[in-house]
Amino acid sequence: MSFLSNLTFARLAHTFCRISSFEQRRCGELVMVKGWIQNIRKMKKNLFLDINDGSSSKCLQVVTERSDSMKPAVGDSVEVLGEVSQAPQGNAEIKATTLNILCKCDIKDGYPFTPRQVHPPEYVREYLHLRPKVDKFAAVLRVRHWATKYINDYFIDRDFLHIHTPVLTSNDCEGAGEVFLVRPDNEQLLKSMAKEGTSPDEAYFDRKVYLSVSGQLALEAATQGMGNVYTFMPAFRAENSKSPLHISEFQMLEAELAFISDIVDLTTFIEDLLKTVTTQVLNKCAMDADVCKATNAEKDVDLKTLLEKKWIILTYDDAIEILKRHKDDLKQELKYEEGLSKEHELFLVKHLNSPVFVTQWPKSMKPFYMKISEIDSTKVDAIDLLMPQVGELVGGSLREANYDRIVSCIPPALQWYADLRKFGYVPTGGFDILMEESQLYLIASKQKELGYEFQRLVTNYRKDPSSRKTPEYLRAKLEQLEQLWTTFNINNTELEPHAGTYSQHPYFEKQYFAKVSAEYIKVKRNIQQLLHNLEASSPSGSAVSTEAKDDVQHFKTPNAPLEEMDSPTPDKQRIKYLIRRQGVIIQSIVHLINGIDSIEVGQPRQFYEVKLSILHRFWDDARGLHQDICESADDVTALGYTPSTYLNTA
Amino acid sequence: MSFLSNLTFARLAHTFCRISSFEQRRCGELVMVKGWIQNIRKMKKNLFLDINDGSSSKCLQVVTERSDSMKPAVGDSVEVLGEVSQAPQGNAEIKATTLNILCKCDIKDGYPFTPRQVHPPEYVREYLHLRPKVDKFAAVLRVRHWATKYINDYFIDRDFLHIHTPVLTSNDCEGAGEVFLVRPDNEQLLKSMAKEGTSPDEAYFDRKVYLSVSGQLALEAATQGMGNVYTFMPAFRAENSKSPLHISEFQMLEAELAFISDIVDLTTFIEDLLKTVTTQVLNKCAMDADVCKATNAEKDVDLKTLLEKKWIILTYDDAIEILKRHKDDLKQELKYEEGLSKEHELFLVKHLNSPVFVTQWPKSMKPFYMKISEIDSTKVDAIDLLMPQVGELVGGSLREANYDRIVSCIPPALQWYADLRKFGYVPTGGFDILMEESQLYLIASKQKELGYEFQRLVTNYRKDPSSRKTPEYLRAKLEQLEQLWTTFNINNTELEPHAGTYSQHPYFEKQYFAKVSAEYIKVKRNIQQLLHNLEASSPSGSAVSTEAKDDVQHFKTPNAPLEEMDSPTPDKQRIKYLIRRQGVIIQSIVHLINGIDSIEVGQPRQFYEVKLSILHRFWDDARGLHQDICESADDVTALGYTPSTYLNTA
Structure with missing residues (x-):
């Protein structure tokens, strides 16, 4: 084994090869790879190292001579320089001419992950800062990365404007107290800014300020001047429990479509978005998606079928009819006024063997901004998209355009929202998707x-x-x-x-x-x-x-x-x-x-x-x-x- | 003028044309356009309407017959169906066969913007929800949209992973009390969760939780398993004043590059990023950028020169030398230990007629995570990028790799950050850019x-x-x-x-x-x-x-x-x-x-x-x-x- 001059190293440092693109390299080519050792197999003369660099779930095999002076171990960060060659099994590998250990990783120093062992997620979560070194977690990050990219591409290709809706807001949209309150962590500052008769919580902003639970209302305002818009921001909810099923912070995609007045336009759009993005993610990072799927999904969901068939649209009344006919198969009682339980949602999806859009919901079950149906004034033009395993994944609606109707059911602080309807309003509809729904x-x-x-x-x-x-x-x-x-x-x-x-x-x-x-x-x-x-x-x-x-x-x-x-x-x-x-x-x-x-x-x-x-x-x-x-x-x-x-x- | 059947309208509704892509239409083609009336000129027989739909700064001229039954006004939302034709000045216009007013916009109802008047920004800001109808604000949103897209593209094309770093954090990075504290807005819930001897602020999360001022430390952890990463998230700062020069919430771009150990690699990257993205934005939405430029920038900055020349790299000591030689031109006193004032920054940029990277900063002026220079142990490998008009736009550094050095200057809560250096650490460097820097x-x-x-x-x-x-x-x-x-x-x-x-x-x-x-x-x-x-x-x-x-x-x-x-x-x-x-x-x-x-x-x-x-x-x-x-x-x-x-x- 030989050490190259610093100069050669420096020259190659700028052209080091990510493992995800290693396949493009030709046999005999000199390449440099940098990453972490995932596994080591010791032979008489050689060491076989599996190197991962975070760019893919795949490891690259590196063959290097055994040496007494340098003993690589699992977790070490390394630079490898060598020639591309073909392993006996046919995969490309590197025959190392130089191996540099950048930093050792000693398990005796308290490194919590032992090689060749799958650690339970609860255990991994205790070491937040080291999670990116765990392959399953890294795979989730990569799938998320590509999903984000393809979602952005989908909207931008269709002339939607990406808006950064504010996180700090004075709207307590939900009104249920399930919001987080924000104030400076500086008692002295708050005291100096305090005004008589108001609480310290209001001192800094002159009012109570919360973390946004949804950017929808801001998006609706934007769409009235910009046309189609979307946002992809963190949202926050202070649920009354700390179970990991309820997360405080989640990434939410919200879109608002201008000039639509038919709920079917909305379902068509959502179906196309989800099918397109899922297909692209699966094509781009099949291996990572596989790693995630093994963790997240039941084996019996046939993704391919889901992506190929046209999804079903049902009215709420029809959905209830179907469930009534099968009430003997259901454990939970069905009550028209109480909506669908998770069991009911999953039954519909399984029974109809398709994702299901449920439309035409009773007005009393849905929020004030949803549009009263022109066909039946006790219903609103809302949709829930039910998916296998997850239940409701997407919620959306057309928005009520009538000023008087909106004004009759909003708090005074939302007067501006009603006012949008007075000045050249255009009909819109929108939806939201939580990235972290299926916890x-x-x-x-x-x-x-x-x-x-x-x-x-x-x-x-x-x-x-x-x-x-x-x-x-x-x-x-x-x-x-x-x-x-x-x-x-x-x-x-x-x-x-x-x-x-x-x-x-x-x-x-x-x-x-x-x-x-x-x-x-x-x-x-x-x-x-x-x-x-x-x-x-x-x-x-x-x-x-x-x-x-x-x-x-x-x-x-x-x-x-x-x-x-x-x-x-x-x-x-x-x-x-x-x-x-x-x-x-x-x-x-x-x-x-x-x-x-x-x-x-x-x-x-x-x-x-x-x-x-x-x-x-x-x-x-x-x-x-x-x-x-x-x-x-x-x-x-x-x-x-x-x-x-x-x-x-x- | 004639009204089409609902069916024809519905068919065309899906194919309505955004004004930004109107140039691609051929003369004689039947198109539908939807938007808002920006201006009206009345002729004897015809009305000339300028329509804007939020897709561009451009308005589209629509010619329609005057009618007693329908009186369009500025601000109205409309659907127009008609034939593409050429106006006498050569621009494409629409000869309307159908004009539908979707919603009137009556100035008497309190619409705050009068036609053909430029409203001062302070006034416009009083009507947050109607701002997207004001062209200058809309142009800013569009430029931001394209900047976001091209920044994402730049990183993704270079195999960077897009990470959503958390907004809620228990790290009070700055330690200066300039952070926002977060807790549920539900006194009863806090009471029920309270533990003896701890403040209610800690009840929900079992500790104090803040809004993140920077995702850098989380990015550094991610880069230790994933390689190059970046984040583009809102960040928050509770400045001790509410001047609009200090905003509470801002969009911040942060990136971390793995396996770099030369500060010049970082400057090269930043320069290429900024030049590439700026060029792309200017090419994509020249007109919008012009609208913004007229507002934001001095006319004497020659953007083209900035994009073409190689930017200058100076050490801090050299920068001080230059300033000393010109101290008679400076109003503010120059003190080596106090760093550069805004005046000094702008002088350097103007004097050298180039953006300037200042490197090799005295250690005492910079935060603990910056790497001690190998050339001079009183200096750190930090960079500030100084730009015309703005002063410092980008800050960055290589990160200190030495465990003992880091451990000696962090609070106990950041032990995990030091620990990263123990387990297969790789050298990294990174930087941040505020989207809202130049307020x-x-x-x-x-x-x-x-x-x-x-x-x-x-x-x-x-x-x-x-x-x-x-x-x-x-x-x-x-x-x-x-x-x-x-x-x-x-x-x-x-x-x-x-x-x-x-x-x-x-x-x-x-x-x-x-x-x-x-x-x-x-x-x-x-x-x-x-x-x-x-x-x-x-x-x-x-x-x-x-x-x-x-x-x-x-x-x-x-x-x-x-x-x-x-x-x-x-x-x-x-x-x-x-x-x-x-x-x-x-x-x-x-x-x-x-x-x-x-x-x-x-x-x-x-x-x-x-x-x-x-x-x-x-x-x-x-x-x-x-x-x-x-x-x-x-x-x-x-x-x-x-x-x-x-x-x-x-």
């Missing part, structure tokens, strides 16, 4: 994946001959099992409150949690028993606490069929539900503590920090729920909830 | 434009024969004069505190305000005298208050050479400055009140609302300044500031 499906599908991983672990364990099953081996297995179980259990705690709404999802329908937990208990008991026996027979082995065995007993199947929380349930039933949920949380806490007890010292500090933060979260949940329960009923003891409930559950 | 120049240039308008008004008035000078004519002129003056005066109040920093700007250098105000006084007095005489001689005329004449006396030249506020001035001098400033504000208030007094009743309600809001703002400023002054010195009376100062000034 729940993401978590549920990750559960499925964890389940697979769990299954793999169990199968491998059973296949391994008993000669391999030393105490070290068993303890390592136990640890892996615990790590998987902890994540799986946390995810379940987050998913469970939604069991009612998403009862049709395979995760709930097939009682996935119950099955996995039963398997977990069996395997864990088996390993612990074996370990106990081995260590009892060996005088040098440390004794395992017998508590660890006992706690296993408590893991019944905590998610037996649950009440449907979305339908109005009697108070008593609700409290019962809360108590049951409390039981699950307490179980998780006990399990977590026992898990830590049974682990030997010597884990990196980060390991314990993660455990601690999970414990904190569980405990906060338990405390909150305890308060809920105590406040919900006069006599909770009658329902079996006593101060010793925690002990009983544990 | 001050915008206002200052608008002043110049107002000055032109003012001059036009005066010239026309002088040219008009005395036979035209009826009382009605004179009162209309007075009103126009007042409107211009009010805006001009407000803008000046905002600009004045920056006179020190921007002393080289022609606005201050040429005492623009003093000149215009002298002219204003002369003309106003002349008109009022004439009006007085006319009405005195006519028994039906109403008498003009003589006060109005008197207040004119007070308009001396309030911006005689000002102290330089940026250089440290003794306390006494500062207070003198504040008192002088107070004088200007009080003058403005008196002027505004007198102006309203001398106007006859019958203005639309909006007119008075605008006046009132301006008055409120002046008054708030005066009150705040009064407090400042009283708090700044023990004995302000010694400086001539007594309770009767207001009266004296007025």
Whole structure:
């Protein structure tokens, strides 16, 4: 191996090759590649390095001579100079003439990711700053990048103007208090700006200022002078819970089309937009999309069919008719005035085997700005687009053009919005798409994946001959099992409150949690028993606490069929539900503590920090729920909830 | 004129032609155009309508027969169907067969913009929701749209990944309290989530959460797995003043380049980016850019030369040397440790006749993350790009790669940022560009434009024969004069505190305000005298208050050479400055009140609302300044500031 002069390096530095475009290189060409080592295979004379540089899911194989002076490791950042050649399997690779390690990556320094291991998303999320090094997360970023680009292209090609709608706004559009308030983090400044009789929250801007939940009203104003417009900005919602299913900040696409007065123009546009962009993304980064799909989507959705067929348009009344005819297949009750639950939405999509636009909604279900239908004045020209797995993905409507109608139902602060209708108004319609809509499906599908991983672990364990099953081996297995179980259990705690709404999802329908937990208990008991026996027979082995065995007993199947929380349930039933949920949380806490007890010292500090933060979260949940329960009923003891409930559950 | 069937309309509705692409249409072709009437010329038989549809600064001429049943007016939204033909001057126009008025725009309903009048920006800003109908504002939106598109294209073409960095962050990067704090606007929710011993501000997120002032640190983390990345997101700053020179929300472009270790790579990239994007924007929307340029830029900047020549790179030390050699041309003192003032920046650019990259900055002047230079350890590898008129437009640096150096100067919450350096770190560098940087120049240039308008008004008035000078004519002129003056005066109040920093700007250098105000006084007095005489001689005329004449006396030249506020001035001098400033504000208030007094009743309600809001703002400023002054010195009376100062000034 030889080192090139600095000059040559410098010259080549400007022309280093991204791995995504490596295929364009010819055999024999001298190229430089820069990136991170993802994997290493050691042969007698050579090392085979898999290099990734963030430009694609693909790794590039680099062959280099083994050297005593330089020992590359997984995670190191490297520069490689070498010749393009063909590997025996036919792929292009690099025969390195020079390998420079830019910076080592030592796992002993606390690097949290171990090679060749798929880390559960909950674990990865604890290391936000290192996530871009995890391939699955990187793939999501790349898909997002291309989706953003193709969305922008779609609109720009059609003469839409890209508007940056403001994030800071004095409109509390929703009026439901689910907005974030903004003020300078400077008490002194606020004091100096304060005016008599007004709150400090109003001192800086002379009024309360919020983070925008939607740029729609601003877009509507813009469209009245500019024609077709769109915006692609962050939006914010302060939901009354911090579940990861409700995110505070999300990227939202909103568009407003000028001079349209037929709702079908809007559905045609949305369908074409989604089909075009999806096709382009799949063509551009098939491999990344695959990585994401394996995580996000059920295998049974046939994307190709979705993209080829014409999507169905139904009125709300027709949708209700269909659901009524199939009410025996539905768990949730159907009420005309209450709209469609997630279960109903997913049933329609599955039954009709197509994405579905639902139009002509009852006026009372939709916001004030939607246009009263010319066919039926009890309806508005609104659309919801229902998609497989996700349910509602897009919401939109034509906008009410009548000044008097709008003025009768807006707060005084929105007078300007009504005024748009007075000065050369043109008919418009628009829609919004959340980039982060399908959070729940993401978590549920990750559960499925964890389940697979769990299954793999169990199968491998059973296949391994008993000669391999030393105490070290068993303890390592136990640890892996615990790590998987902890994540799986946390995810379940987050998913469970939604069991009612998403009862049709395979995760709930097939009682996935119950099955996995039963398997977990069996395997864990088996390993612990074996370990106990081995260590009892060996005088040098440390004794395992017998508590660890006992706690296993408590893991019944905590998610037996649950009440449907979305339908109005009697108070008593609700409290019962809360108590049951409390039981699950307490179980998780006990399990977590026992898990830590049974682990030997010597884990990196980060390991314990993660455990601690999970414990904190569980405990906060338990405390909150305890308060809920105590406040919900006069006599909770009658329902079996006593101060010793925690002990009983544990 | 004939009306087509609904069916034909519907068929054509999907193929209506945007005016920006009208040139591609052939003579004789049947087209539909939709938009707003900008102007109307009436001939004996025909009407000539100028239609604008927001797609370009250009209007399309439509010829239609005069009709008694349909009277189009400026501001109306219309659909026009007709044949493409050639106007006598050679431009394409439409001979309308059908004209549909979609919605009238009645000025009597309170529409604030009158045809054929350029409205001052301060006035337009009072009608945020109707701004997109004002051509200058629309042109700015279009230029922004294309700049955004070409910036995205530039990065995507070069394999950069577009990242949406978070707006909500728990990093208070600046640590100067100049951040906005975020919490749900729901006291009950906060109470229910509150934990003992922590403030309600931390209840929702378990910590204080702010609006991001920069996505740089997040980008740096992303680049460590993804390679080159960029973001284009809103950023927020809670400056300690609400001057329009400091905006709370702005669009910021930030990029991070992986694997670069030479500052020249960064300057090369920035120069190419700016040249490429500017060229593309100018090519794409020359007319819109012209409209913006007339507003924003001095005529003496030769954009073409800027785009063609190679930009100059200077070290900070060399820059200081040049400035020292020319210290007699500079008003502001030069101190090595204090960096460059705006005047110094603009001098360098003008003197070298090129944009200038200043590199190798003293470490003490720059933030912790910038890389210590390998040539000189007292310097960092930072760059500022100085541009004509704007001063600093881009700031950037290589990033410090050394873990120990970084760890020694970060708060504990940023430990993760240091940790990036431990695990396969690669050398990076990056920069940011604010989209809204040149606010001050915008206002200052608008002043110049107002000055032109003012001059036009005066010239026309002088040219008009005395036979035209009826009382009605004179009162209309007075009103126009007042409107211009009010805006001009407000803008000046905002600009004045920056006179020190921007002393080289022609606005201050040429005492623009003093000149215009002298002219204003002369003309106003002349008109009022004439009006007085006319009405005195006519028994039906109403008498003009003589006060109005008197207040004119007070308009001396309030911006005689000002102290330089940026250089440290003794306390006494500062207070003198504040008192002088107070004088200007009080003058403005008196002027505004007198102006309203001398106007006859019958203005639309909006007119008075605008006046009132301006008055409120002046008054708030005066009150705040009064407090400042009283708090700044023990004995302000010694400086001539007594309770009767207001009266004296007025």
